[in-house]
Amino acid sequence: MSHHIAAKPGEVAERVLMPGDPLRAKHIAETFFEKPMLYSDIRNMLGYTGLYKGVPVSVQGSGMGMPSMHIYASELISGYDAKKIIRVGTCGALQRYINVRDVVMATASTTDSNICRNTFGAGISFAPCASFNLLEKAVHAARELKVPFHVGNVLAQDKLYDDELDLKKLASYGVLAAEMEAAALYLAAAKQNVEALAIFTVSNHLLTHESTPARDRERTFDDMARIALETIIQD
Ligand SMILES: O=P(O)(O)O[C@H]1O[C@H](CO)[C@@H](O)[C@H]1O
Numbered sequence: 001m002s003h004h005i006a007a008k009p010g011e012v013a014e015r016v017l018m019p020g021d022p023l024r025a026k027h028i029a030e031t032f033f034e035k036p037m038l039y040s041d042i043r044n045m046l047g048y049t050g051l052y053k054g055v056p057v058s059v060q061g062s063g064m065g066m067p068s069m070h071i072y073a074s075e076l077i078s079g080y081d082a083k084k085i086i087r088v089g090t091c092g093a094l095q096r097y098i099n100v101r102d103v104v105m106a107t108a109s110t111t112d113s114n115i116c117r118n119t120f121g122a123g124i125s126f127a128p129c130a131s132f133n134l135l136e137k138a139v140h141a142a143r144e145l146k147v148p149f150h151v152g153n154v155l156a157q158d159k160l161y162d163d164e165l166d167l168k169k170l171a172s173y174g175v176l177a178a179e180m181e182a183a184a185l186y187l188a189a190a191k192q193n194v195e196a197l198a199i200f201t202v203s204n205h206l207l208t209h210e211s212t213p214a215r216d217r218e219r220t221f222d223d224m225a226r227i228a229l230e231t232i233i234q235d
Pocket residue numbers: 019020021063064065088089090091160179180181
């Protein structure tokens with residue numbers, strides 16, 4: 001048991017999906033797992049383990065924002081020996097050629113958070129990066145499943161409602177989308193030398209202000225979950 005996760009030793013798999021929303025964790029477990037078992041509901045941050053195509057996989061809510069993700073990812077890695085973590089999140093698109101419902105995969109995470117500076121000091125701008133192994137497999141899975149996807153840099157921002165951040169400038173530097181946790185996940189994984197990837201369903205467009213209806217979101221979240229599951233069960 002760790003401070004925020006009530007699982008007993010051995011109850012969390014080495015392969016973990018992490019949505020921000022704990023109810024998305026429940027949905028993924030109930031939709032895709034054989035024999036889903038709830039191992040933790042501390043703070044209602046639900047965590048389940050089950051089998052996907054015969055392979056043990058867990059799904060653990062991370063909550064919203066960098067500090068919450070850092071807590072859960074760190075405890076999964078040091079307390080439960082998680083070796084591969086894939087965030088399955090939502091994001092807002094920053095490029096006109098990206099449509100709502102598309103999938104975005106983060107090669108790296110730009111951030112306005114101090115999480116990396118607090119780790120390395122002001123002289124180093126550490127670049128939180130995805131596992132190439134997981135990224136390559138996720139690209140292959142998305143092609144097989146015929147899901148539209150984009151791969152590149154994303155912004156992990158500290159404030160969802162931020163009218164001071166220059167999103168247009170970040171977009172002009174090729175940043176694909178904005179979300180709130182990838183940098184913390186990649187930093188925690190890098191520290192403990194495990195593999196991590198963040199993939200997203202585009203839930204809204206930050207330039208056109210288009211948004212997805214709730215039902216559509218569920219279907220496209222399932223596309224993203226399938227990509228993540230097909231990726232994480234491979235060696
Ligand atoms: O849908 P999730 O995974 O929570 O991700 C996005 O949604 C939340 C904001 O609404 C933030 O956590 C952001 O990163």
